[in-house]
Amino acid sequence: MTCITGIPAIVTLGEKVDVLYYSGLVVWLVLVAGYVKLSGEEKLQKKRVHLRTEWGKATDRKRDFEDIEGFHISTSDAKDGTCLDDQTWMDMNKDQLYTVIARTFTSPGQSMLYKILR
Structure with a gap:
């Protein structure tokens, strides 16, 4: 029994397989x-x-502030005056503050925390 589309071959493929096989397959999947x-x-x-x-302990994770700041610069709108300028950021040691409070696991998380602080 052959067919050009192969559908009858697929339908009859499992006709002669024991019920135990299917039961074992279901148990295995579960x-x-x-x-x-x-x-x-x-x-x-x-x-x-x-x-x-x-939580609350100092971490020794290395952070690349150039990349994080680069993302902030590319996504922020500094014209509205809602973010700190670089001099104020450095005067307040915000990079140091960032390293103390950052508990992020991903790069987007790091970038968003930086953006919130900035």
Whole structure:
């Protein structure tokens, strides 16, 4: 039984497979889904514990302020006068303040925090 489109071959492909095979497949899929869910929750729990233990402590993370400031300059509208100029920013040691309060994990998070402070 051949067909140009191959549809009858696909339909008859599983006719002679035992029900036990399909039952095992369903059990296997349920087990894999459970494992994925549990491992995701475990990773999330580890992140929570890490955040709670490290919160408020100084971090030794290196930050590239040129990149972060470059993003701020390219996205800000300095004409409205709502952001600090460079001299005021440096006088207030805002880069140092940023390193103390920053708990971001991603570059967009770093950029948004910088924009909020600026």
